[in-house]
Amino acid sequence: MALPKVGSIGEYIREQRQQAKISLRQLASAAGVSNPYLSQIERGLRKPSAEILNQIAKGLQISSQALYVQAGLIEDRETPSDVVTAIRADAHLSERQRQVLIDIYESFRKEKHPEDEQTSQKAHPRGDSVTDDEPPLPEEFLAALEPYAASGGNGTVNQETKEG
Amino acid sequence: MALPKVGSIGEYIREQRQQAKISLRQLASAAGVSNPYLSQIERGLRKPSAEILNQIAKGLQISSQALYVQAGLIEDRETPSDVVTAIRADAHLSERQRQVLIDIYESFRKEKHPEDEQTSQKAHPRGDSVTDDEPPLPEEFLAALEPYAASGGNGTVNQETKEG
DNA sequence: CCAGACCGTTTGCAATTGCAAGCAGTGCGG
DNA sequence: CCGCACTGCTTGCAATTGCAAACGGTCTGG
Numbered sequence: 001m002a003l004p005k006v007g008s009i010g011e012y013i014r015e016q017r018q019q020a021k022i023s024l025r026q027l028a029s030a031a032g033v034s035n036p037y038l039s040q041i042e043r044g045l046r047k048p049s050a051e052i053l054n055q056i057a058k059g060l061q062i063s064s065q066a067l068y069v070q071a072g073l074i075e076d077r078e079t080p081s082d083v084v085t086a087i088r089a090d091a092h093l094s095e096r097q098r099q100v101l102i103d104i105y106e107s108f109r110k111e112k113h114p115e116d117e118q119t120s121q122k123a124h125p126r127g128d129s130v131t132d133d134e135p136p137l138p139e140e141f142l143a144a145l146e147p148y149a150a151s152g153g154n155g156t157v158n159q160e161t162k163e164g
Numbered sequence: 165m166a167l168p169k170v171g172s173i174g175e176y177i178r179e180q181r182q183q184a185k186i187s188l189r190q191l192a193s194a195a196g197v198s199n200p201y202l203s204q205i206e207r208g209l210r211k212p213s214a215e216i217l218n219q220i221a222k223g224l225q226i227s228s229q230a231l232y233v234q235a236g237l238i239e240d241r242e243t244p245s246d247v248v249t250a251i252r253a254d255a256h257l258s259e260r261q262r263q264v265l266i267d268i269y270e271s272f273r274k275e276k277h278p279e280d281e282q283t284s285q286k287a288h289p290r291g292d293s294v295t296d297d298e299p300p301l302p303e304e305f306l307a308a309l310e311p312y313a314a315s316g317g318n319g320t321v322n323q324e325t326k327e328g
Numbered sequence: 329c330c331a332g333a334c335c336g337t338t339t340g341c342a343a344t345t346g347c348a349a350g351c352a353g354t355g356c357g358g
Numbered sequence: 359c360c361g362c363a364c365t366g367c368t369t370g371c372a373a374t375t376g377c378a379a380a381c382g383g384t385c386t387g388g
Contacts, residue, residue, distance in 0.1 A: 019258070019260075024335075025335075025336080033376075034377045035336080035337090036336090036338075036376090039338090040337090046375070046376080048375085048376090049213045049345090049376090050213060050232065050235070050237045051211075053214065063252040068214070069255040074229060075228065082250065083251055086246045087247055087250075090246065090247050094272075101247075101265065104265060105251075105265060108261045108265070188367095189364085197346075199347095200346090200366090201346050210345070211345085212346090
């Protein structure tokens with residue numbers, strides 16, 4: 001049983017890491033695990049414990065739960081994977097807001113996930129720090145959301161960027 | 165160095181087991197782990213891997229996530245809302261997509277409704293379809309979402325979600 | 329050309345997980 | 359009394375995790 005079929009989890013981690021444009025060693029350092037071990041995990045040669053998984057999730061700044069689901073450590077149905085249901089059940093949203101969120105979510109789900117083809121990014125980030133601190137959402141984007149947001153009409157988008 | 169500080173998880177398991185009124189061996193059998201190992205886990209002498217934890221959760225017929233939280237493997241961040249939790253747990257989304265959805269959701273939440281009160285219970289008894297007359301999202305809107313959607317530069321938004 | 333700094337990978341090894349086997353204690357019926 | 363079934367616990371041992379050290383490769387620059 002030494003053949004772990006956890007390939008997906010390793011691939012998932014590697015995808016997330018490359019998407020974040022950080023090197024294996026950087027992630028290993030951020031996650032507090034050794035570089036060789038992370039290498040083996042990414043290639044599916046080792047089955048990381050949940051503790052390591054959790055640290056990696058932190059290093060990647062992604063949800064631990066998503067990682068656990070990928071690792072098969074949490075049953076899919078156990079997670080409220082039904083985002084739409086959650087949105088529908090949220091009483092704090094207006095009906096218009098719900099519709100917008102659901103539409104965006106479904107459009108995301110339709111976007112096929114390319115198998116890690118980052119053609120657009122540089123192959124070598126080099127010594128230059130690649131701190132992609134892009135703001136979560138540009139103001140104009142949120143401004144475009146407003147008319148769809150609520151019926152209040154009070155256009156007040158408080159998206160203060162707490163950039164230190 | 166085997167400082168067993170993981171007592172809480174073991175105690176939690178033991179509590180759940182005793183609450184279910186089943187013996188240690190029964191739970192071990194149901195969970196597919198050996199009885200001595202389960203004994204050691206319950207007394208905090210061993211730190212079970214997530215796989216074992218998952219099996220024990222199944223044997224106890226409780227949520228794996230609750231167990232992971234107890235084990236400190238999932239941040240017990242107070243869940244801001246079910247929507248955010250659902251988004252975070254959705255493994256089908258990319259990290260960027262998650263960020264966008266959460267940002268939009270939170271920006272919606274910030275648009276305070278003048279008389280909205282955050283009562284714990286749902287204010288809407290039936291949030292059923294409100295027959296929105298207007299189209300959910302213009303194409304240009306979804307087009308603006310694309311760069312935030314996935315890593316690929318595949319510019320294709322098929323907005324055919326709505327019933328035709 | 330070679331030193332230096334990265335990258336990911338390979339190789340042994342200490343520490344740990346997780347289990348099979350066996351040990352003590354309790355309650356039942358013959 | 360003795361066997362039997364049940365409870366949970368202790369003891370070695372194979373298999374695995376996870377790491378430190380070292381390896382080969384690419385790129386920069388003096």
